[in-house]
Amino acid sequence: MTSGVDSSELAQIGVTGLAVMGSNIARNFARNGHTVALHNRSIAKTDALLAEHGSEGKFIRTETIEEFVAALQKPRRVLIMVKAGDPTDAVIEELAGAMEEGDIIIDGGNALYTDTIRREASLKQRGLLFVGAGISGGEEGALNGPSIMPGGPVDSYKALGPLLESIAAQVDGTPCCTHIGPDGSGHFVKMVHNGIEYADMQLIGEAYNLFRDALDYTPQQVADVFTEWNAGDLESYLVEITAEVLKQVDAKTGQPLVDVIVDAAEQKGTGRWTVKAALDLGVPVTGIAEAVFARALSGSRSQRKAAVGLASGTLAAKPSDAEQFTHDISRALYASKIVAYAQGFDQIAAGSAEYDWNLHPGDLATIWRGGCIIRARFLNRIKDAYDDNADLPSLILAPYFRDAIEDAIDSWRRVVITAASLGIPVPAFASSLAYYDALRAERLPAALTQGQRDFFGAHTYERIDSEGKFHTLWSGDRSEIQA
Numbered sequence: 001m002t003s004g005v006d007s008s009e010l011a012q013i014g015v016t017g018l019a020v021m022g023s024n025i026a027r028n029f030a031r032n033g034h035t036v037a038l039h040n041r042s043i044a045k046t047d048a049l050l051a052e053h054g055s056e057g058k059f060i061r062t063e064t065i066e067e068f069v070a071a072l073q074k075p076r077r078v079l080i081m082v083k084a085g086d087p088t089d090a091v092i093e094e095l096a097g098a099m100e101e102g103d104i105i106i107d108g109g110n111a112l113y114t115d116t117i118r119r120e121a122s123l124k125q126r127g128l129l130f131v132g133a134g135i136s137g138g139e140e141g142a143l144n145g146p147s148i149m150p151g152g153p154v155d156s157y158k159a160l161g162p163l164l165e166s167i168a169a170q171v172d173g174t175p176c177c178t179h180i181g182p183d184g185s186g187h188f189v190k191m192v193h194n195g196i197e198y199a200d201m202q203l204i205g206e207a208y209n210l211f212r213d214a215l216d217y218t219p220q221q222v223a224d225v226f227t228e229w230n231a232g233d234l235e236s237y238l239v240e241i242t243a244e245v246l247k248q249v250d251a252k253t254g255q256p257l258v259d260v261i262v263d264a265a266e267q268k269g270t271g272r273w274t275v276k277a278a279l280d281l282g283v284p285v286t287g288i289a290e291a292v293f294a295r296a297l298s299g300s301r302s303q304r305k306a307a308v309g310l311a312s313g314t315l316a317a318k319p320s321d322a323e324q325f326t327h328d329i330s331r332a333l334y335a336s337k338i339v340a341y342a343q344g345f346d347q348i349a350a351g352s353a354e355y356d357w358n359l360h361p362g363d364l365a366t367i368w369r370g371g372c373i374i375r376a377r378f379l380n381r382i383k384d385a386y387d388d389n390a391d392l393p394s395l396i397l398a399p400y401f402r403d404a405i406e407d408a409i410d411s412w413r414r415v416v417i418t419a420a421s422l423g424i425p426v427p428a429f430a431s432s433l434a435y436y437d438a439l440r441a442e443r444l445p446a447a448l449t450q451g452q453r454d455f456f457g458a459h460t461y462e463r464i465d466s467e468g469k470f471h472t473l474w475s476g477d478r479s480e481i482q483a
Protein backbone atom coordinates (compact mmCIF):
# COMPACT_ATOMS: atom_id res chain seq x y z
CA MET A 1 0.00 0.00 0.00
CA THR A 2 1.11 3.55 -0.77
CA SER A 3 0.01 7.03 0.20
CA GLY A 4 -3.63 7.74 -0.63
CA VAL A 5 -4.59 4.11 0.03
CA ASP A 6 -7.40 3.14 2.36
CA SER A 7 -6.85 -0.56 2.98
CA SER A 8 -10.30 -1.01 4.55
CA GLU A 9 -12.04 -0.14 1.30
CA LEU A 10 -12.35 -2.49 -1.65
CA ALA A 11 -12.10 -1.02 -5.11
CA GLN A 12 -15.06 -0.29 -7.40
CA ILE A 13 -12.85 -0.92 -10.42
CA GLY A 14 -9.49 -2.47 -11.18
CA VAL A 15 -7.23 -1.37 -14.02
CA THR A 16 -4.56 -3.71 -15.35
CA GLY A 17 -2.11 -2.34 -17.92
CA LEU A 18 -0.78 0.97 -16.67
CA ALA A 19 0.92 2.41 -19.73
CA VAL A 20 -0.25 5.70 -21.27
CA MET A 21 -3.94 4.84 -21.51
CA GLY A 22 -4.41 2.64 -18.44
CA SER A 23 -2.56 4.93 -16.02
CA ASN A 24 -4.54 7.98 -17.12
CA ILE A 25 -7.88 6.17 -17.00
CA ALA A 26 -7.03 4.86 -13.52
CA ARG A 27 -6.32 8.44 -12.42
CA ASN A 28 -9.57 9.59 -14.04
CA PHE A 29 -11.53 6.98 -12.04
CA ALA A 30 -9.75 8.00 -8.83
CA ARG A 31 -10.26 11.72 -9.45
CA ASN A 32 -13.96 10.99 -9.84
CA GLY A 33 -14.16 9.46 -6.41
CA HIS A 34 -13.79 5.76 -7.21
CA THR A 35 -11.35 3.52 -5.41
CA VAL A 36 -9.11 1.92 -8.03
CA ALA A 37 -7.11 -1.29 -7.74
CA LEU A 38 -3.92 -1.05 -9.80
CA HIS A 39 -2.07 -3.84 -11.57
CA ASN A 40 0.60 -4.02 -14.23
CA ARG A 41 2.74 -6.91 -15.45
CA SER A 42 5.89 -5.05 -14.44
CA ILE A 43 5.47 -3.49 -11.00
CA ALA A 44 7.60 -0.46 -11.90
CA LYS A 45 4.66 1.16 -13.76
CA THR A 46 2.32 0.66 -10.79
CA ASP A 47 4.84 2.24 -8.44
CA ALA A 48 5.59 5.12 -10.81
CA LEU A 49 1.88 5.92 -11.01
CA LEU A 50 1.49 5.84 -7.25
CA ALA A 51 4.65 7.90 -6.69
CA GLU A 52 3.58 10.62 -9.10
CA HIS A 53 -0.17 10.65 -8.67
CA GLY A 54 -1.01 8.57 -5.61
CA SER A 55 -2.47 11.62 -3.86
CA GLU A 56 -5.10 12.22 -6.56
CA GLY A 57 -7.52 9.67 -5.10
CA LYS A 58 -7.85 6.24 -3.57
CA PHE A 59 -5.68 3.56 -5.14
CA ILE A 60 -4.94 0.02 -4.04
CA ARG A 61 -1.52 -1.22 -5.09
CA THR A 62 -1.34 -4.88 -6.07
CA GLU A 63 1.42 -7.03 -7.46
CA THR A 64 -0.20 -10.34 -8.42
CA ILE A 65 -3.44 -11.06 -10.24
CA GLU A 66 -4.73 -12.83 -7.11
CA GLU A 67 -4.09 -9.74 -4.97
CA PHE A 68 -5.64 -7.57 -7.65
CA VAL A 69 -8.84 -9.60 -7.89
CA ALA A 70 -9.09 -9.82 -4.09
CA ALA A 71 -8.99 -6.01 -3.88
CA LEU A 72 -12.25 -5.62 -5.82
CA GLN A 73 -15.87 -5.24 -4.74
CA LYS A 74 -18.26 -7.87 -6.12
CA PRO A 75 -19.32 -8.19 -8.85
CA ARG A 76 -15.71 -7.47 -9.73
CA ARG A 77 -15.02 -5.08 -12.56
CA VAL A 78 -11.64 -5.12 -14.23
CA LEU A 79 -10.56 -2.88 -17.09
CA ILE A 80 -7.77 -4.32 -19.24
CA MET A 81 -5.60 -1.71 -21.01
CA VAL A 82 -2.79 -3.79 -22.51
CA LYS A 83 -1.51 -4.36 -26.02
CA ALA A 84 -4.11 -5.82 -28.35
CA GLY A 85 -3.82 -9.43 -29.58
CA ASP A 86 -2.00 -12.17 -27.69
CA PRO A 87 -1.18 -10.02 -24.61
CA THR A 88 -4.91 -9.35 -24.16
CA ASP A 89 -5.73 -13.08 -24.42
CA ALA A 90 -3.01 -13.85 -21.87
CA VAL A 91 -4.32 -11.29 -19.38
CA ILE A 92 -7.94 -12.41 -19.87
CA GLU A 93 -6.95 -16.01 -19.21
CA GLU A 94 -5.11 -15.11 -16.04
CA LEU A 95 -7.99 -12.97 -14.78
CA ALA A 96 -10.68 -15.48 -15.67
CA GLY A 97 -8.86 -18.10 -13.60
CA ALA A 98 -9.07 -15.85 -10.54
CA MET A 99 -12.56 -14.37 -10.99
CA GLU A 100 -16.02 -15.70 -10.14
CA GLU A 101 -19.35 -16.06 -11.89
CA GLY A 102 -20.99 -12.69 -12.54
CA ASP A 103 -17.70 -10.74 -12.55
CA ILE A 104 -17.04 -8.40 -15.45
CA ILE A 105 -13.95 -8.12 -17.61
CA ILE A 106 -13.72 -5.03 -19.80
CA ASP A 107 -11.20 -4.88 -22.63
CA GLY A 108 -10.57 -1.17 -23.29
CA GLY A 109 -7.76 -1.76 -25.79
CA ASN A 110 -8.02 -1.54 -29.56
CA ALA A 111 -9.06 -5.17 -30.04
CA LEU A 112 -10.16 -6.63 -33.36
CA TYR A 113 -13.93 -7.01 -33.06
CA THR A 114 -13.89 -10.64 -34.18
CA ASP A 115 -11.52 -11.39 -31.28
CA THR A 116 -14.03 -9.68 -28.99
CA ILE A 117 -16.87 -11.84 -30.33
CA ARG A 118 -14.76 -14.94 -29.67
CA ARG A 119 -13.72 -13.81 -26.19
CA GLU A 120 -17.23 -12.89 -25.14
CA ALA A 121 -18.62 -16.26 -26.22
CA SER A 122 -15.86 -18.16 -24.44
CA LEU A 123 -16.10 -16.19 -21.17
CA LYS A 124 -19.88 -16.49 -21.16
CA GLN A 125 -19.45 -20.25 -20.95
CA ARG A 126 -17.36 -19.68 -17.84
CA GLY A 127 -20.05 -17.47 -16.26
CA LEU A 128 -18.14 -14.21 -16.77
CA LEU A 129 -19.42 -11.07 -18.46
CA PHE A 130 -17.08 -9.68 -21.11
CA VAL A 131 -17.29 -6.15 -22.43
CA GLY A 132 -15.27 -5.02 -25.45
CA ALA A 133 -15.13 -1.27 -25.01
CA GLY A 134 -13.60 1.06 -27.56
CA ILE A 135 -11.96 3.99 -25.81
CA SER A 136 -10.81 7.07 -27.70
CA GLY A 137 -9.14 10.28 -26.66
CA GLY A 138 -5.48 9.42 -26.32
CA GLU A 139 -3.59 10.38 -23.20
CA GLU A 140 -5.46 13.63 -22.56
CA GLY A 141 -8.89 12.08 -23.13
CA ALA A 142 -8.09 9.12 -20.88
CA LEU A 143 -7.29 11.50 -18.04
CA ASN A 144 -9.92 14.17 -18.50
CA GLY A 145 -12.76 12.34 -20.21
CA PRO A 146 -12.60 9.95 -23.16
CA SER A 147 -15.33 8.80 -25.50
CA ILE A 148 -16.24 5.25 -24.49
CA MET A 149 -17.91 2.68 -26.74
CA PRO A 150 -18.79 -0.37 -24.62
CA GLY A 151 -20.37 -3.41 -26.25
CA GLY A 152 -21.30 -6.70 -24.61
CA PRO A 153 -24.29 -7.96 -22.67
CA VAL A 154 -26.89 -5.36 -21.62
CA ASP A 155 -26.68 -6.65 -18.03
CA SER A 156 -23.04 -5.72 -17.88
CA TYR A 157 -23.91 -2.13 -18.78
CA LYS A 158 -26.29 -1.94 -15.84
CA ALA A 159 -23.34 -2.62 -13.54
CA LEU A 160 -20.83 -0.61 -15.54
CA GLY A 161 -22.68 2.26 -17.18
CA PRO A 162 -22.69 4.72 -14.24
CA LEU A 163 -19.00 4.05 -13.56
CA LEU A 164 -17.95 4.55 -17.18
CA GLU A 165 -20.25 7.52 -17.72
CA SER A 166 -18.73 9.21 -14.65
CA ILE A 167 -15.29 9.34 -16.30
CA ALA A 168 -16.38 9.99 -19.90
CA ALA A 169 -16.30 13.37 -21.60
CA GLN A 170 -19.55 15.31 -21.27
CA VAL A 171 -21.11 17.44 -24.01
CA ASP A 172 -24.13 19.58 -23.14
CA GLY A 173 -24.60 17.44 -20.03
CA THR A 174 -24.63 14.18 -22.01
CA PRO A 175 -21.85 11.65 -21.34
CA CYS A 176 -19.83 10.49 -24.34
CA CYS A 177 -20.52 6.88 -23.41
CA THR A 178 -23.45 4.61 -24.16
CA HIS A 179 -24.09 0.91 -24.52
CA ILE A 180 -23.32 0.22 -28.18
CA GLY A 181 -24.74 -3.28 -28.66
CA PRO A 182 -23.90 -6.98 -28.22
CA ASP A 183 -20.52 -8.77 -28.29
CA GLY A 184 -18.01 -7.15 -30.69
CA SER A 185 -20.06 -4.08 -31.59
CA GLY A 186 -18.18 -1.68 -29.30
CA HIS A 187 -14.83 -2.61 -30.82
CA PHE A 188 -16.30 -2.62 -34.34
CA VAL A 189 -17.51 0.95 -33.82
CA LYS A 190 -14.14 1.97 -32.35
CA MET A 191 -12.41 0.40 -35.35
CA VAL A 192 -14.52 2.45 -37.78
CA HIS A 193 -13.90 5.52 -35.58
CA ASN A 194 -10.19 4.94 -36.11
CA GLY A 195 -10.75 4.47 -39.86
CA ILE A 196 -12.44 7.86 -39.98
CA GLU A 197 -9.54 9.22 -37.89
CA TYR A 198 -7.11 7.96 -40.56
CA ALA A 199 -9.16 9.59 -43.36
CA ASP A 200 -9.43 12.89 -41.49
CA MET A 201 -5.68 12.94 -40.78
CA GLN A 202 -4.88 12.17 -44.42
CA LEU A 203 -7.19 14.94 -45.65
CA ILE A 204 -5.58 17.41 -43.25
CA GLY A 205 -2.17 16.22 -44.48
CA GLU A 206 -3.18 16.81 -48.09
CA ALA A 207 -4.40 20.32 -47.22
CA TYR A 208 -1.05 21.06 -45.54
CA ASN A 209 0.81 19.68 -48.57
CA LEU A 210 -1.13 21.99 -50.88
CA PHE A 211 -0.31 25.02 -48.76
CA ARG A 212 3.35 24.02 -48.70
CA ASP A 213 3.82 23.06 -52.36
CA ALA A 214 1.18 25.11 -54.19
CA LEU A 215 1.30 28.32 -52.13
CA ASP A 216 4.84 28.02 -50.67
CA TYR A 217 3.51 28.67 -47.14
CA THR A 218 5.76 28.11 -44.13
CA PRO A 219 4.53 25.73 -41.40
CA GLN A 220 3.75 28.79 -39.24
CA GLN A 221 1.58 30.26 -42.02
CA VAL A 222 -0.26 26.97 -42.40
CA ALA A 223 -0.67 26.82 -38.61
CA ASP A 224 -2.31 30.25 -38.72
CA VAL A 225 -4.78 29.04 -41.37
CA PHE A 226 -5.65 25.96 -39.31
CA THR A 227 -6.11 28.11 -36.20
CA GLU A 228 -8.56 30.27 -38.14
CA TRP A 229 -10.37 27.21 -39.50
CA ASN A 230 -10.74 25.90 -35.98
CA ALA A 231 -13.01 28.86 -35.22
CA GLY A 232 -15.43 27.88 -38.01
CA ASP A 233 -17.27 24.82 -39.30
CA LEU A 234 -14.03 22.81 -39.47
CA GLU A 235 -13.57 23.09 -35.70
CA SER A 236 -12.24 19.78 -34.46
CA TYR A 237 -9.60 18.23 -32.27
CA LEU A 238 -7.48 17.17 -35.25
CA VAL A 239 -7.56 20.64 -36.85
CA GLU A 240 -6.68 22.16 -33.47
CA ILE A 241 -3.67 19.89 -32.85
CA THR A 242 -2.50 20.29 -36.45
CA ALA A 243 -1.93 24.00 -35.76
CA GLU A 244 -0.01 23.08 -32.59
CA VAL A 245 2.22 20.58 -34.40
CA LEU A 246 2.91 22.99 -37.26
CA LYS A 247 3.85 25.80 -34.85
CA GLN A 248 6.35 23.69 -32.96
CA VAL A 249 10.01 24.65 -33.45
CA ASP A 250 12.71 22.00 -33.10
CA ALA A 251 15.02 22.87 -30.20
CA LYS A 252 17.98 21.12 -31.84
CA THR A 253 17.94 22.77 -35.27
CA GLY A 254 15.71 25.82 -34.83
CA GLN A 255 13.63 24.57 -37.78
CA PRO A 256 9.91 23.82 -37.71
CA LEU A 257 9.59 20.40 -36.07
CA VAL A 258 7.45 19.10 -38.95
CA ASP A 259 10.39 19.65 -41.29
CA VAL A 260 12.70 17.41 -39.29
CA ILE A 261 10.27 14.53 -38.73
CA VAL A 262 10.77 11.63 -41.17
CA ASP A 263 7.84 11.62 -43.62
CA ALA A 264 6.93 7.94 -43.17
CA ALA A 265 3.61 7.42 -41.33
CA GLU A 266 3.31 4.35 -39.15
CA GLN A 267 0.15 2.46 -38.24
CA LYS A 268 -0.77 0.06 -35.50
CA GLY A 269 -3.49 -1.63 -37.54
CA THR A 270 -6.96 -0.31 -36.82
CA GLY A 271 -7.20 1.55 -40.16
CA ARG A 272 -6.15 -1.61 -42.00
CA TRP A 273 -8.77 -3.63 -40.06
CA THR A 274 -11.44 -1.09 -41.05
CA VAL A 275 -10.63 -1.50 -44.72
CA LYS A 276 -10.41 -5.30 -44.53
CA ALA A 277 -13.79 -5.44 -42.76
CA ALA A 278 -15.27 -3.02 -45.28
CA LEU A 279 -14.07 -5.24 -48.13
CA ASP A 280 -15.75 -8.24 -46.51
CA LEU A 281 -18.95 -6.27 -46.01
CA GLY A 282 -18.80 -4.81 -49.54
CA VAL A 283 -18.87 -1.20 -48.32
CA PRO A 284 -16.81 1.35 -50.27
CA VAL A 285 -14.79 3.21 -47.64
CA THR A 286 -12.61 4.83 -50.27
CA GLY A 287 -11.41 7.76 -48.15
CA ILE A 288 -10.28 5.45 -45.35
CA ALA A 289 -8.64 3.05 -47.82
CA GLU A 290 -6.73 5.90 -49.48
CA ALA A 291 -5.54 7.03 -46.06
CA VAL A 292 -4.27 3.55 -45.17
CA PHE A 293 -2.52 3.18 -48.53
CA ALA A 294 -1.07 6.70 -48.29
CA ARG A 295 0.57 5.71 -44.99
CA ALA A 296 1.87 2.53 -46.62
CA LEU A 297 3.27 4.47 -49.59
CA SER A 298 4.94 7.00 -47.31
CA GLY A 299 6.60 4.09 -45.53
CA SER A 300 8.03 2.61 -48.76
CA ARG A 301 11.15 4.66 -48.23
CA SER A 302 13.62 2.88 -50.52
CA GLN A 303 11.12 2.74 -53.38
CA ARG A 304 10.32 6.42 -52.94
CA LYS A 305 14.01 7.31 -52.85
CA ALA A 306 14.58 5.46 -56.11
CA ALA A 307 11.61 7.21 -57.74
CA VAL A 308 12.62 10.80 -56.91
CA GLY A 309 13.23 12.67 -60.18
CA LEU A 310 10.74 10.71 -62.28
CA ALA A 311 9.04 12.82 -64.96
CA SER A 312 6.35 15.18 -63.74
CA GLY A 313 5.14 16.33 -67.15
CA THR A 314 4.51 19.99 -67.78
CA LEU A 315 3.25 21.51 -64.58
CA ALA A 316 0.75 24.37 -64.37
CA ALA A 317 1.51 27.71 -62.73
CA LYS A 318 0.85 27.94 -59.01
CA PRO A 319 -2.42 29.58 -57.88
CA SER A 320 -2.15 33.37 -58.02
CA ASP A 321 -4.98 34.08 -55.59
CA ALA A 322 -3.90 32.59 -52.26
CA GLU A 323 -7.04 33.73 -50.47
CA GLN A 324 -9.34 32.04 -52.99
CA PHE A 325 -7.25 28.86 -52.98
CA THR A 326 -7.25 28.79 -49.18
CA HIS A 327 -11.02 29.00 -49.24
CA ASP A 328 -11.13 26.25 -51.88
CA ILE A 329 -8.96 23.96 -49.73
CA SER A 330 -11.17 24.55 -46.70
CA ARG A 331 -14.26 23.56 -48.69
CA ALA A 332 -12.53 20.53 -50.23
CA LEU A 333 -11.55 19.46 -46.71
CA TYR A 334 -15.08 19.91 -45.40
CA ALA A 335 -16.72 18.05 -48.30
CA SER A 336 -14.19 15.18 -48.21
CA LYS A 337 -14.66 14.92 -44.47
CA ILE A 338 -18.41 14.54 -44.97
CA VAL A 339 -17.65 11.70 -47.39
CA ALA A 340 -15.34 10.00 -44.87
CA TYR A 341 -17.99 10.09 -42.14
CA ALA A 342 -20.73 9.04 -44.58
CA GLN A 343 -18.66 6.01 -45.60
CA GLY A 344 -17.85 5.18 -41.97
CA PHE A 345 -21.53 5.32 -41.01
CA ASP A 346 -22.35 3.12 -44.04
CA GLN A 347 -19.87 0.57 -42.74
CA ILE A 348 -21.40 0.70 -39.27
CA ALA A 349 -24.87 0.13 -40.77
CA ALA A 350 -23.54 -2.83 -42.78
CA GLY A 351 -21.80 -4.32 -39.72
CA SER A 352 -24.94 -3.87 -37.68
CA ALA A 353 -27.01 -5.70 -40.29
CA GLU A 354 -24.44 -8.47 -40.72
CA TYR A 355 -24.15 -9.21 -37.00
CA ASP A 356 -27.69 -8.23 -35.97
CA TRP A 357 -26.42 -5.54 -33.59
CA ASN A 358 -29.19 -2.96 -34.03
CA LEU A 359 -26.73 -0.06 -33.83
CA HIS A 360 -28.01 3.52 -33.69
CA PRO A 361 -25.89 5.94 -35.76
CA GLY A 362 -27.31 8.99 -33.95
CA ASP A 363 -26.06 7.59 -30.62
CA LEU A 364 -22.58 7.21 -32.07
CA ALA A 365 -22.53 10.77 -33.39
CA THR A 366 -23.59 11.85 -29.88
CA ILE A 367 -20.78 10.06 -28.06
CA TRP A 368 -18.15 11.12 -30.61
CA ARG A 369 -18.90 14.81 -29.99
CA GLY A 370 -16.46 14.95 -27.08
CA GLY A 371 -13.42 13.16 -25.72
CA CYS A 372 -12.39 11.32 -28.86
CA ILE A 373 -9.79 12.00 -31.53
CA ILE A 374 -12.42 12.60 -34.24
CA ARG A 375 -14.51 15.00 -32.14
CA ALA A 376 -15.66 17.83 -34.35
CA ARG A 377 -18.25 20.56 -34.41
CA PHE A 378 -20.04 18.94 -37.33
CA LEU A 379 -20.84 15.81 -35.29
CA ASN A 380 -23.71 17.87 -33.87
CA ARG A 381 -24.97 18.13 -37.45
CA ILE A 382 -24.59 14.37 -37.93
CA LYS A 383 -26.54 13.75 -34.73
CA ASP A 384 -29.28 16.13 -35.93
CA ALA A 385 -29.36 14.39 -39.33
CA TYR A 386 -29.93 10.97 -37.75
CA ASP A 387 -32.40 12.40 -35.22
CA ASP A 388 -34.42 13.69 -38.18
CA ASN A 389 -34.15 10.45 -40.14
CA ALA A 390 -32.65 7.37 -38.50
CA ASP A 391 -32.80 5.51 -41.84
CA LEU A 392 -30.88 7.98 -43.99
CA PRO A 393 -29.63 6.11 -47.08
CA SER A 394 -26.43 8.15 -46.86
CA LEU A 395 -25.31 10.99 -44.62
CA ILE A 396 -24.62 12.94 -47.80
CA LEU A 397 -28.37 13.01 -48.47
CA ALA A 398 -29.23 14.80 -45.21
CA PRO A 399 -30.32 18.34 -46.14
CA TYR A 400 -27.54 20.06 -44.18
CA PHE A 401 -24.78 17.97 -45.78
CA ARG A 402 -26.33 18.04 -49.24
CA ASP A 403 -26.29 21.87 -49.04
CA ALA A 404 -22.79 21.96 -47.58
CA ILE A 405 -21.46 19.91 -50.50
CA GLU A 406 -23.38 21.99 -53.01
CA ASP A 407 -21.69 25.03 -51.50
CA ALA A 408 -18.27 23.32 -51.64
CA ILE A 409 -18.41 21.46 -54.93
CA ASP A 410 -16.75 24.03 -57.22
CA SER A 411 -13.95 24.61 -54.74
CA TRP A 412 -13.52 20.86 -54.30
CA ARG A 413 -13.14 20.35 -58.05
CA ARG A 414 -10.69 23.28 -58.33
CA VAL A 415 -8.52 21.81 -55.58
CA VAL A 416 -8.34 18.39 -57.23
CA ILE A 417 -7.69 19.91 -60.68
CA THR A 418 -5.02 22.26 -59.33
CA ALA A 419 -3.32 19.48 -57.40
CA ALA A 420 -3.23 17.21 -60.45
CA SER A 421 -1.92 20.00 -62.69
CA LEU A 422 0.84 20.80 -60.16
CA GLY A 423 1.76 17.15 -59.56
CA ILE A 424 0.77 17.27 -55.88
CA PRO A 425 -0.72 13.98 -54.62
CA VAL A 426 -4.18 14.35 -53.09
CA PRO A 427 -5.47 10.75 -53.07
CA ALA A 428 -8.12 11.29 -50.40
CA PHE A 429 -9.47 14.57 -51.81
CA ALA A 430 -9.61 13.06 -55.31
CA SER A 431 -11.10 9.72 -54.35
CA SER A 432 -13.73 11.36 -52.12
CA LEU A 433 -14.77 13.56 -55.03
CA ALA A 434 -14.86 10.54 -57.34
CA TYR A 435 -17.01 8.69 -54.78
CA TYR A 436 -19.41 11.61 -54.62
CA ASP A 437 -19.62 11.82 -58.41
CA ALA A 438 -20.17 8.07 -58.68
CA LEU A 439 -22.86 8.12 -56.00
CA ARG A 440 -24.81 10.85 -57.76
CA ALA A 441 -24.35 9.43 -61.30
CA GLU A 442 -27.46 8.21 -63.07
CA ARG A 443 -25.45 5.60 -65.03
CA LEU A 444 -22.19 3.97 -64.04
CA PRO A 445 -19.81 1.95 -66.26
CA ALA A 446 -20.76 -1.07 -64.15
CA ALA A 447 -23.12 -2.00 -67.01
CA LEU A 448 -20.05 -2.58 -69.19
CA THR A 449 -18.39 -4.56 -66.39
CA GLN A 450 -21.43 -6.83 -66.26
CA GLY A 451 -21.29 -7.27 -70.06
CA GLN A 452 -17.60 -8.21 -69.87
CA ARG A 453 -18.24 -10.68 -67.04
CA ASP A 454 -21.00 -12.28 -69.03
CA PHE A 455 -18.74 -12.43 -72.10
CA PHE A 456 -15.82 -14.23 -70.48
CA GLY A 457 -17.55 -16.17 -67.74
CA ALA A 458 -21.27 -16.45 -68.54
CA HIS A 459 -21.89 -14.66 -65.24
CA THR A 460 -25.22 -13.20 -66.48
CA TYR A 461 -26.61 -9.68 -66.09
CA GLU A 462 -29.89 -7.99 -65.22
CA ARG A 463 -31.77 -5.80 -67.74
CA ILE A 464 -33.23 -2.37 -67.05
CA ASP A 465 -36.51 -3.37 -68.71
CA SER A 466 -37.20 -6.96 -67.52
CA GLU A 467 -37.02 -9.02 -64.35
CA GLY A 468 -34.57 -11.93 -64.06
CA LYS A 469 -31.03 -12.76 -65.15
CA PHE A 470 -29.86 -12.91 -68.75
CA HIS A 471 -26.95 -14.25 -70.76
CA THR A 472 -25.83 -13.45 -74.28
CA LEU A 473 -24.53 -16.41 -76.30
CA TRP A 474 -21.27 -14.58 -77.05
CA SER A 475 -19.51 -17.46 -78.77
CA GLY A 476 -22.70 -18.57 -80.57
CA ASP A 477 -25.17 -16.49 -82.50
CA ARG A 478 -25.12 -13.72 -79.83
CA SER A 479 -28.80 -14.01 -79.11
CA GLU A 480 -29.91 -13.50 -75.52
CA ILE A 481 -31.33 -16.20 -73.29
CA GLN A 482 -32.90 -16.00 -69.85
CA ALA A 483 -30.58 -17.58 -67.32
Ligand SMILES: NC(=O)C1=CN([C@@H]2O[C@H](COP(=O)(O)OP(=O)(O)OC[C@H]3O[C@@H](n4cnc5c(N)ncnc54)[C@H](OP(=O)(O)O)[C@@H]3O)[C@@H](O)[C@H]2O)C=CC1
Pocket: 016, 017, 018, 019, 020, 021, 022, 040, 041, 042, 045, 081, 082, 083, 084, 086, 087, 088, 090, 091, 108, 109, 110, 111, 135, 136, 137, 138, 139
Ligand atom coordinates in the same frame (compact mmCIF):
# COMPACT_ATOMS: atom_id res chain seq x y z
N1 LIG B 1 -2.12 5.12 -26.97
C1 LIG B 1 -3.30 5.57 -27.42
O1 LIG B 1 -3.48 6.74 -27.81
C2 LIG B 1 -4.48 4.65 -27.43
C3 LIG B 1 -4.33 3.29 -27.19
N2 LIG B 1 -5.42 2.47 -27.18
C4 LIG B 1 -5.30 1.05 -26.88
O2 LIG B 1 -5.21 0.91 -25.46
C5 LIG B 1 -4.35 -0.19 -25.11
C6 LIG B 1 -3.21 0.33 -24.24
O3 LIG B 1 -2.50 1.29 -24.99
P1 LIG B 1 -1.21 2.05 -24.42
O4 LIG B 1 -1.52 2.63 -23.10
O5 LIG B 1 -0.74 2.95 -25.51
O6 LIG B 1 -0.18 0.89 -24.13
P2 LIG B 1 0.53 -0.18 -25.09
O7 LIG B 1 -0.35 -0.57 -26.19
O8 LIG B 1 1.89 0.33 -25.41
O9 LIG B 1 0.64 -1.44 -24.09
C7 LIG B 1 1.51 -1.40 -22.98
C8 LIG B 1 0.88 -2.14 -21.81
O10 LIG B 1 0.61 -3.51 -22.16
C9 LIG B 1 1.20 -4.35 -21.17
N3 LIG B 1 1.53 -5.66 -21.77
C10 LIG B 1 2.12 -5.88 -22.97
N4 LIG B 1 2.24 -7.20 -23.18
C11 LIG B 1 1.71 -7.82 -22.09
C12 LIG B 1 1.54 -9.17 -21.71
N5 LIG B 1 1.92 -10.17 -22.52
N6 LIG B 1 0.96 -9.44 -20.53
C13 LIG B 1 0.56 -8.43 -19.72
N7 LIG B 1 0.68 -7.13 -20.03
C14 LIG B 1 1.26 -6.84 -21.19
C15 LIG B 1 2.41 -3.59 -20.74
O11 LIG B 1 2.90 -4.09 -19.53
P3 LIG B 1 4.45 -3.85 -19.13
O12 LIG B 1 4.50 -2.47 -18.56
O13 LIG B 1 4.74 -4.90 -18.14
O14 LIG B 1 5.27 -3.97 -20.39
C16 LIG B 1 1.83 -2.19 -20.62
O15 LIG B 1 1.08 -2.02 -19.45
C17 LIG B 1 -3.88 -0.78 -26.45
O16 LIG B 1 -4.73 -1.84 -26.80
C18 LIG B 1 -4.05 0.38 -27.43
O17 LIG B 1 -4.26 -0.06 -28.76
C19 LIG B 1 -6.70 2.97 -27.36
C20 LIG B 1 -6.88 4.30 -27.60
C21 LIG B 1 -5.79 5.24 -27.68
Ligand SMILES: O=C(CO)[C@H](O)[C@H](O)COP(=O)(O)O
Pocket: 110, 135, 136, 137, 138, 194, 197, 266, 267, 268, 269, 270, 271, 373
Ligand atom coordinates in the same frame (compact mmCIF):
# COMPACT_ATOMS: atom_id res chain seq x y z
O1 LIG C 1 -6.91 4.40 -31.03
C1 LIG C 1 -6.22 5.38 -31.08
C2 LIG C 1 -6.83 6.72 -31.18
O2 LIG C 1 -8.20 6.69 -31.37
C3 LIG C 1 -4.74 5.19 -31.05
O3 LIG C 1 -4.05 6.38 -30.86
C4 LIG C 1 -4.25 4.40 -32.20
O4 LIG C 1 -3.06 3.76 -31.83
C5 LIG C 1 -3.95 5.25 -33.41
O5 LIG C 1 -3.73 4.43 -34.51
P1 LIG C 1 -2.36 4.37 -35.31
O6 LIG C 1 -1.28 4.10 -34.31
O7 LIG C 1 -2.55 3.26 -36.27
O8 LIG C 1 -2.19 5.71 -35.97
